Amino acid sequence: MIAKVIVDVPTSQTDRLFDYAVPKEWENVIQPGIRVVVPFGPRKIQGFVIDLEKESTLNKIKPIEDVLDVVPVLTQELLELGEWLSEQTLSFKLSAYQLMIPAAMRTKVKKEIVLLTERQNLPASLQNYFEPGKKTLWSDVILDQKANLKLVQELVREGLLEVRYQVEEKGHKKTARYIKLADPNVQLEEIPTRAAKQREIVDFLKESIEPISVQDLLKKLQTTRQVITALVKKGYIHEFEKEVYRDPLAGVQFEQTTPLPLTEQQQQVIEPILDSLVTKQHDTFLLHGVTGSGKTEVYLQAIDKALQLGREAIVLVPEISLTPQMVQRFKGRFGSKVAVLHSGLSMGEKYDEWRKILRKEVEVVVGARSAIFAPFTNVGIIIIDEEHETSYKQEENPKYHARDVAIFRGSYHQCPVILGSATPSLESYARAKKQVYQLLPLTTRVNQRAMPAVEVVDMREELRNGNRSMFSYTLLEMLKDRIEKGEQSVLFLNRRGYSTFVMCRDCGYVATCEHCDISLTYHRTQHSLKCHYCGHEEKMPNTCESCGSDHIRFFGSGTQKVEEELTRVLPTARVIRMDIDTTRRKGSHERLLSAFGRGEADILLGTQMIAKGLDFPKITLVGVLAADSMLHIPDFRSAERTFQLMEQVSGRAGRHDLEGKVIIQSYTPDHYSIELVKSHDYEHFFKMEMSQRKVALYPPYVFMVLINISHPELTKVITVSEKIASFLKREMQESTTTILGPVASPLARIKDRYRYQCMIKYRNEPRLLETLREIQQHFIRDMNQGQLQVSIDMHPYMFT
Numbered sequence: 152m153i154a155k156v157i158v159d160v161p162t163s164q165t166d167r168l169f170d171y172a173v174p175k176e177w178e179n180v181i182q183p184g185i186r187v188v189v190p191f192g193p194r195k196i197q198g199f200v201i202d203l204e205k206e207s208t209l210n211k212i213k214p215i216e217d218v219l220d221v222v223p224v225l226t227q228e229l230l231e232l233g234e235w236l237s238e239q240t241l242s243f244k245l246s247a248y249q250l251m252i253p254a255a256m257r258t259k260v261k262k263e264i265v266l267l268t269e270r271q272n273l274p275a276s277l278q279n280y281f282e283p284g285k286k287t288l289w290s291d292v293i294l295d296q297k298a299n300l301k302l303v304q305e306l307v308r309e310g311l312l313e314v315r316y317q318v319e320e321k322g323h324k325k326t327a328r329y330i331k332l333a334d335p336n337v338q339l340e341e342i343p344t345r346a347a348k349q350r351e352i353v354d355f356l357k358e359s360i361e362p363i364s365v366q367d368l369l370k371k372l373q374t375t376r377q378v379i380t381a382l383v384k385k386g387y388i389h390e391f392e393k394e395v396y397r398d399p400l401a402g403v404q405f406e407q408t409t410p411l412p413l414t415e416q417q418q419q420v421i422e423p424i425l426d427s428l429v430t431k432q433h434d435t436f437l438l439h440g441v442t443g444s445g446k447t448e449v450y451l452q453a454i455d456k457a458l459q460l461g462r463e464a465i466v467l468v469p470e471i472s473l474t475p476q477m478v479q480r481f482k483g484r485f486g487s488k489v490a491v492l493h494s495g496l497s498m499g500e501k502y503d504e505w506r507k508i509l510r511k512e513v514e515v516v517v518g519a520r521s522a523i524f525a526p527f528t529n530v531g532i533i534i535i536d537e538e539h540e541t542s543y544k545q546e547e548n549p550k551y552h553a554r555d556v557a558i559f560r561g562s563y564h565q566c567p568v569i570l571g572s573a574t575p576s577l578e579s580y581a582r583a584k585k586q587v588y589q590l591l592p593l594t595t596r597v598n599q600r601a602m603p604a605v606e607v608v609d610m611r612e613e614l615r616n617g618n619r620s621m622f623s624y625t626l627l628e629m630l631k632d633r634i635e636k637g638e639q640s641v642l643f644l645n646r647r648g649y650s651t652f653v654m655c656r657d658c659g660y661v662a663t664c665e666h667c668d669i670s671l672t673y674h675r676t677q678h679s680l681k682c683h684y685c686g687h688e689e690k691m692p693n694t695c696e697s698c699g700s701d702h703i704r705f706f707g708s709g710t711q712k713v714e715e716e717l718t719r720v721l722p723t724a725r726v727i728r729m730d731i732d733t734t735r736r737k738g739s740h741e742r743l744l745s746a747f748g749r750g751e752a753d754i755l756l757g758t759q760m761i762a763k764g765l766d767f768p769k770i771t772l773v774g775v776l777a778a779d780s781m782l783h784i785p786d787f788r789s790a791e792r793t794f795q796l797m798e799q800v801s802g803r804a805g806r807h808d809l810e811g812k813v814i815i816q817s818y819t820p821d822h823y824s825i826e827l828v829k830s831h832d833y834e835h836f837f838k839m840e841m842s843q844r845k846v847a848l849y850p851p852y853v854f855m856v857l858i859n860i861s862h863p864e865l866t867k868v869i870t871v872s873e874k875i876a877s878f879l880k881r882e883m884q885e886s887t888t889t890i891l892g893p894v895a896s897p898l899a900r901i902k903d904r905y906r907y908q909c910m911i912k913y914r915n916e917p918r919l920l921e922t923l924r925e926i927q928q929h930f931i932r933d934m935n936q937g938q939l940q941v942s943i944d945m946h947p948y949m950f951t
């Protein structure tokens with residue numbers, strides 16, 4: 152028997168299956184999805200077993216040296232998914248598989264085998280490894296006798312043993328002492344009546360189904376340690392170690408919630424979802440529901456159905472909205488059936504949550520992007536909330552999009568996938584229009600609550616009227632009014648995109664590229680404006696091309712500056728500032744939000760991180776300080792992002808009984824992405840934006856690939872970039888595919904590496920993946936030496 156192994160060496164040459172002999176004793180034990188240690192040249196390294204075969208075509212193969220898992224850490228589905236993912240993202244198979252297992256398992260920590268039963272219940276040959284009070288290391292058992300592995304594997308399956316990583320962490324409290332009856336049928340009369348306390352314990356244990364921890368028992372029965380010890384000595388009860396998970400939410404009380412009666416619209420959208428669940432059909436739904444329309448309740452009830460059918464649920468939410476408020480809603484409905492995965496967890500906590508999934512101790516996982524790889528085997532529904540969020544795309548290798556993975560898994564399990572958003576991505580909405588996805592609209596807020604009234608303030612006008620402050624008269628008046636009434640306000644400042652573009656403060660004019668319809672970027676060193684798509688360059692103007700004013704300059708200020716200004720104009724206002732600086736420490740994000748929730752501040756001032764998920768009844772005013780800053784990022788999605796963000800921020804106001812009001816300050820109030828927020832008209836925005844994309848040839852009309860080339864020497868970057876561009880021009884279909892560049896990247900130098908990029912726009916290019924692979928292969932030697940980097944991003948979201 153031989154095993155086909157992907158080894159832990161991330162290079163192109165080793166990105167293939169290697170053959171290793173399976174030792175006789177390990178046949179039928181080693182399965183696909185198990186990790187092994189194999190000799191590789193002079194070293195011993197880890198690898199994933201992908202497949203097993205009768206024999207090898209090679210005549211000399213080395214044997215597997217050690218086994219790292221008793222049960223596969225990757226299911227058959229995940230093995231196939233990894234293969235597909237590495238093809239689609241042009242990355243190493245190894246990297247794809249490593250995405251799917253928790254970091255704790257990739258570190259070099261020791262494993263121990265934990266006894267979950269009495270020693271005498273083990274086969275005789277294993278008993279000696281388990282001395283009372285001593286830890287049993289995996290390596291001692293397995294490497295001693297190869298045949299032990301098979302035994303251990305069986306015992307793990309039967310639940311008598313468990314293999315556990317020793318992830319050492321601060322505050323690590325992994326096990327507790329537990330007790331249970333030695334003989335569940337013990338007669339109470341056997342214990343002398345004078346030992347009343349002992350009788351009480353035995354009586355209690357006879358009644359309880361689950362083992363109880365010593366600590367809990369002491370508290371419950373008001374008894375002492377001595378009584379327990381006496382019972383253990385007499386052999387009536389057993390004391391043992393039991394794992395307690397590191398629970399990130401320990402101590403947090405979740406109020407149990409029950410399904411709400413659905414509104415008519417909610418009823419209409421849930422029906423097709425339940426249909427596809429029951430008939431085991433893979434459909435992708437786009438749940439387009441305005442802010443506050445009750446999408447979450449639809450998710451909850453659809454998940455409920457999946458669980459009733461004995462299937463599992465995966466829910467993705469953006470990292471930024473994985474707040475206790477969000478987690479609460481899932482834990483409140485499904486309690487301990489929910490595992491939560493997000494980047495705020497420690498390595499050990501993540502490992503614990505992941506194991507709960509693998510062992511089927513939970514049925515629902517709520518998590519950020521990587522939770523899409525949850526090792527469930529009977530998935531019944533996959534939900535991606537806020538599907539338009541770009542954080543669902545991973546920006547490092549493998550550069551995958553969680554939506555694509557969701558659809559792969561949905562089709563594997565023949566189950567529905569729900570993409571939900573108040574402002575769907577253009578790509579998804581276009582697919583829904585073409586009936587690739589099924590559109591499910593929720594057009595009104597729950598209980599007919601009004602959408603907030605939006606007013607756009609023209610900041611050019613303010614300047615003309617002599618107001619040079621960053622707050623318009625209207626916004627300032629409204630803020631004062633809310634403070635007087637004891638209501639709350641949210642002030643949103645967009646930090647992205649500052650000081651890359653130049654704008655006329657008199658007329659709002661922003662210079663754009665005449666070829667690409669993309670904002671030009673200011674380059675300080677040459678004092679010029681450049682296009683990062685095609686390379687077009689022009690001189691920095693001294694006067695506005697549109698109105699002749701000389702008020703043409705950079706734009707922007709930070710949250711700290713806004714806060715200072717705010718306390719100057721509104722000295723009595725209590726302000727909570729939320730930005731990267733104030734939320735650096737673990738837990739500070741939640742602390743600030745709950746302080747605001749308790750009404751300890753009048754104004755919440757913040758960046759992107761306050762744009763979504765907030766559901767506070769007293770927020771009646773939302774102010775957006777500079778709506779334009781995102782609009783002029785050199786990115787073809789900038790209008791889409793602006794509309795989405797404005798709509799999301801507006802959605803925070805007036806979600807409950809009090810009416811909401813939104814003030815958007817802008818230098819380009821007539822731009823459709825700002826103008827259309829007034830009427831909350833997504834459909835109209837979609838039409839406008841689609842026509843722009845059509846003219847300029849951007850997704851969803853074409854697909855894109857971004858190739859980034861970097862090297863410490865500028866000349867080398869330029870030569871390689873030019874070679875790549877001309878190779879592409881030769882290989883791709885001239886009539887339907889466009890190659891843009893090479894051109895310096897928006898961030899032209901990072902960490903002393905010069906950066907250039909090429910872009911491909913295509914509709915249908917059957918040889919694309921193959922050609923890109925060829926490029927990777929061609930520069931393999933330079934790349935291995937670490938100097939040159941050529942990174943390929945299929946369907947890119949970041950153009951820096």
Ligand SMILES: Nc1ncnc2c1ncn2[C@@H]1O[C@H](COP(=O)(O)OP(=O)(O)OP(=O)(O)O)[C@@H](O)[C@H]1O
Nearest residue numbers: 411412413414442443444445446447448573597802
């Ligand atoms: N059927 C219902 N009956 C009564 N209240 C409901 C119902 N469905 C949802 N709600 C309530 O309406 C409010 C808004 O719902 P929810 O937060 O789910 O909306 P959403 O569409 O997810 O909004 P957003 O996109 O802004 O996050 C919540 O307070 C929720 O509890």
Ligand SMILES: [Zn+2]
Nearest residue numbers: 664667682685
């Ligand atoms: Zn251009």
Ligand SMILES: [Zn+2]
Nearest residue numbers: 655658695698
């Ligand atoms: Zn002007």
